[in-house]
Amino acid sequence: MRDLFNFGQMLSAHARTAPERVGARDLDRAMSFRLWNERACRLANALLGLGLAKGDRVAILAYNCVEWCEIYAATAKAGLVALPINFRLTAPEVQFIVENADAAAMIVQDELTGLVEEARQDLGIPDDRFIHFGTKPRPAGYRGYEDIIAAAADREPGQQVALSDPWTLMYTSGTTGKPKGVLRSHRSAVLLSMVTEIELKLSRNDGALLVMPMCHANSLNFFGAFGYIGGVNSIYSRKSFDPEHAVTTLADGGSTFTSLVPTHYIMMLDLPRGLRAQHDFSAVTKLMISSAPARPETKREVMEMFPKSGLYELYGATETGWVTMLHPHEQFTKLGSVGRECVGAAPIRLLDEAGNEVPDGEAGELYSSNAHTFDCYWRLPEKTREAFRGDYCSVGDMARRDADGYIQLADRKSNMIISGGENIYPSEVEALVGAHPGVKDIAVIGLPDDKWGERVHAVIVPRDGMAVQESELVEWAKERLAGFKRPRSYAFITDAEMPRNATGKILHRELKKRFS
Template sequence: MSAPLTIGRMLTAHARLKPHRIGARDLERALTFKEWNDRANKLANALLGLGLRKGDRVAVLAYNCVEWAEIYGAAAKSGIVAVPINFRLVGPEIRYIVEDADASALIVQDVLAHEIEAIRDGLSIPAGNFVHFGQAAAPAGYRGYEDLIAAASDAEPSDQPGPDDAWTLMYTSGTTGNPKGAIRGHRGMSMLALMTEVELGIHGRDDALLVMPMCHANSLNFFSAFVYVGATITIFSRKSFDPELCLRIFGEMGATFTSLVPTHYGMMLEVPTSQRERFRFDRVDKLMISSAPARAETKRAVMEMFPNSGLFELYGSTEAGWVTMLHPHEQFDKLGTVGREVVGSAPILLLDDDGNEVPDGQPGELFSCGPYSFDGYWRQPEKTREAFRGDYCTVGDVALRDEDGYIRLIDRKKNIIITGGENVYPTEIEAVLAGHPSLRDVAVIGLPDLKWGERVHAVVVPRDGATIDPGALIDWCKPHLAGYKRPRSVMIAAADDLPRTATGKVQHRLLRQRIIDKGEGG
């Protein structure tokens, strides 16, 4: 009988074939494939020993660290479903996810234990199933993570999951209402790993630096792909992004790949040349940029800093996995697009509100169909039905396709501004404003307006030392935007004033609500 292909079984295979090679590490400690496999087995058996069974959920709250590799591995070997929680959330938000997932256990890092302590009394998790790890000793009422591992067997769990079983339950950002749990199964993750290998040409000699949060789909998806090929995975175990440290890791630890948002690349480019020149980046051969539009000058500067690397651009989602890819040779020929369908996917559909396909050049809601789409929203059949049209799924993004089949993202359907009866897409305006030499960042939202219904409002972050004249900035848009698209008001803000998701995306609806609640925005 053939064994289903899962991350757990691939980890077992690499532990046998290359036991002494570094498999997973953070900036504090490293595990060979054999050590990683043994610890994943022990953790799997320890969780089963707490009474969990295949299909039960274990919630995880932690910053980036090598324990994520052990936890995801243990879940893949036991059939227990990992529920990663965004470490930026606070008590009530954490409580909602833990309770909605009906978690049977919770693993928390010591530096985040205070968030759990504030809500622990109201959680339905059994008293003995709170697990604690880190430098600090486990507080009363918690089991020590290392104690559990030390006492457990390193034998492979006997009842491992099949391809149709769930592996993760990952909650969406929840910018409107409560977040939804997206179910990802082993079959889909196996196919996504395969497609990533084909698109990027990754192999077992790679060393993937995972900077994005391990609680997020971006890092989880790349984690899976590099585990499959038996590459080394380096987890950026810092609470916040340190651009100089990231450059040093490339230069000294031999990383060959990373996936970052444009803001991260911009921060690395701001590191003084004298400091950058201390490091060699010869091994870096694949870079990914995603989650937000990148300027042409940013892309050129990144390619100059990493001369041996190809720069890829990606569009995807927690639910759909990878949707499109823009390859290195296409970066400037198709600037502003996110490429075409990832290999193995069906042609993208762009549909109007009546479900009809729109012609090229016209905006429509994007539906994708790949062999690795999510299995549905946890306990939300109505939301699941809304997300699918047959085998095609959507997260509400609006896009258009050019005559060569390249996809240009316009905006999220929920972010559309309707002003004077016209639909305005904030991303289009943000792309224009991003070209202003005095702006570091920008977000465009719609604010209530008695005359127009909504008015276009720009929140801008100046570059250091720059002075912004709101009226002059609006005038600067005139050659680039139709009158109804140009901002009618401008707010100058600090970078920290823009609320973001874990991957750096601006949360437009949250920003809008904050401005309305404070009575700002003119």
């Protein structure tokens, strides 16, 4: 009996059954399934022709562009492991990942070669396996991406690739210490794609606008789901998020779905109402909000802006894939929740420090168990063991469960503030203080305090065009938060000064360094 197809094999099937249908595109180019598959086969054969063997890691350093679609498919066909690297990293951070993963080849977009050159001789990659693509002239010492594709055979590589074989090695953003490599198999990708298709009720008539970086698990996971179903993967190929351009792109009718972080939605909601009213969003039927806590008022405004679209919220991680999903019909009855466990998953466990289940309403560390959890942390067996209790996995997030089984995130365990012996979860304070109409964004951190151990400190980004005073926020918090949870100090910064990772998630540790 034939096993499930991996992504490369599924692309081949689409190329046979719907060869001229558009399968992948960015803002400049489009590829039919036939062309996409042909180029992926050529790239796979080219990489194998350079001496790469099954299981070797291929580092990719690029902005969002359609080449990501080719590279992910080519590595799947060749039995290679895709190693996506965040383009926002510094040269030393890039060097750490490439060396730690023991990469055998590296594909680099032209504007990003500077991040490689500084440490190129130390990376351990043979000189003939640095590959360049882009519009600028090819630098010395690089092979041309288009050259190796043109010179390679367009036949299927014929490599035996099992579902248990690894496909991606994706490094976490490193909220604590050095980033860890998360190794995921083809089976994990297939099963997560199926879960996504069931939860979102996807069909081949759906198309995804992938805005978040293609080096990030969110876009990779949705890319897989839409690729498997035979929908269109549209890559938002801009180096940074432009809310006005994004609104226009969503309104052009080419995509039915997108997944954005709360910051993206806030930026679009800050556009003038008159400008937003010029656009027809009726083609967009599904929206996802994820990767960072979403304030209830943000979700309400999103639903008003996109009245024809169902709003979903998910909670997940690079290691676990999707863990919970909140569906459109639950938004108003369970606003503030991230839903219940996804289809096919075991019941979520919320545990205290001793490993005991906490009662409903109390915060515990969230453990999930599903068939698409990651295989291991790359070369970190002890860290892998720490992440698991039997078949259950945790990434250190704290959550509460209500009487109906719905999950509400409290915070990352590492972000928890202990003030006067009380546990305070920043996301709760952020949600309530951030509901003030003059607050565009907020981050709450714990700062050293001689009396309390830590004090609650709120870092505020005022809403554009509004002047919010600390005294207003003090009164606002007094009406909504218990005394020990209220911020004892405030700081006001601009949106550009708020530190974020590639997905828009606020880096609380950077704020703690700045204000401590």
